[in-house]
Amino acid sequence: MRLSVIVSAIALAATALISAPPAQAAELPAPVACAGCWKPALNTSWEWRLSSLPAKPYLDVQMYDIDGFAAQDGAIVKALKAAKPGRRVVCYISAGTYEDWRPDAGQFPDEVLGTPLEDWEGERWLDIRAYTGTLGKIMKARLDMCKAAGFDAVEPDNVDGYSNDSGFPLKAADQLAYNTWFANEAHKRGLSVALKNDVEQIPALLPYFDFALNEECWEHSECTTAQNGDYGYDQFVKAGKAVFQVEYNLATSKFCAKSNAQNFNSLKKTYELDGTRTACRGV
Template identity: 50%
Template sequence: MLAGCAGSSGGAQGGDGTARDRDAAPSASAARRWQPRPGTTWQWQLSGRLDTSVPAEVYDIDGFDHTAATVAALHREGRKVVCYISTGAWEEFRPDAEKFPASVLGEGNGWPGERWLDIRRTEVLEPLMAARLDMCRDKGFDAVEPDNMDGWRNRTGFPLTAADQLRYNRLIARLAHERGLAVGLKNDLDQIPQLVGDFDFAVNEQCAQYGECERLKPFTDAGKAVFHAEYELPPSRYCDQSRALRLSSLRKTYELTAWRRTC
């Protein structure tokens, strides 16, 4: 369900050969898209009965498990809603699992029933991910959290490179933007310098535990929220740094139930 936090070994070099004009004027769709700012409060719940009483501006919930009615109800309460889907790993329990050919399924990612995907195979994965993003859009979500976006730093069973990951992550960002959805970069700290312009916010696990939170500054410096969760450290160990870096930090359990602690 959740991707592990990538280690700090070496920054990724190069991109996918695509020149990008960071100074270009935003498109009309970008102007209409939700743009969460640093310090935006959030709740992350992917298991258990959804608790809609949490005082947070943003809810990040499972895109498959929740209906358009749930999203609409959160909107009526003034919340923005993020659609959690996995884009870098296959999950045997999803309704579209049988549409993934065995040739794109790699090693397990550490969570039961999940296996890394061969992200080089975009001719197979693009239509499958487009369909998932269609679901997020059609249910009325404001944004998407695409998980398992750092396969190149893990043992996937495939010889993935930094360039493969950049190409795939930018594909996911483009597909989300084409549907009017904001999109967050999940972990993949090594590639933040190359990808901050492609994503609208970041989602990070355990940057404080691994001493990596400073690496998220490109997002907050660009006026983009960083939604951050720790599982093992008490808030007293990271909240001062989180406030200084303008991170939106939570203490959560690995199961991502409704329970949370804020700074």
């Protein structure tokens, strides 16, 4: 073959590659509607208590977020609601990590257990791509537990494994597929669902989640679209969906005024998530 023909062929192939449309990511499922789900008001007072269950006298807040396994018998959920009519209770579970102290820890197949989380002994990232198998059954059972205990909503933690050293080649598309699946499963059970962190995927996940919960976005300068360019929790507020936000290291003088201006419900807490608490809105 003549050199000129070879060069022409290479040029044509290169042109075809440049002009070809980009590969499309797998299409996400349609959001499952949940007409009866609780939709927290933009301004909702709350407490996040995971180190232990709340004890009397309870705080005069409209929402408590507590550990689902510790409350699975439903007694504390019932007590919290009885103490303040209209109060809602959120069920904390990890949806993206294995925790060796949980009662269902023995159900996780070895092949879905990934890298240990730094500073969190006994916890390992999960291969979320396996949600169509045993992993999905485990998470469905956890959602059933939250529902049976009388919770109104669920807070699935660690749903950003793709942006961490999980031990698996997780992609952004894998995380979107898993998070949307989880949100839809919660809605099928009449539970509202919070988007926990995973800030960069807010634009795609916003239609699926009823409210958001964030840690340290002011410390890391990633709370708003103005800071990030394409994503931010102001997008939740604009959609009429509440944002619950926590800082651990910043002084309240460094973030409360900014949070209030964005209509976020922000708290100053300790990493232990115990009773230590300062609310930016005073409740």
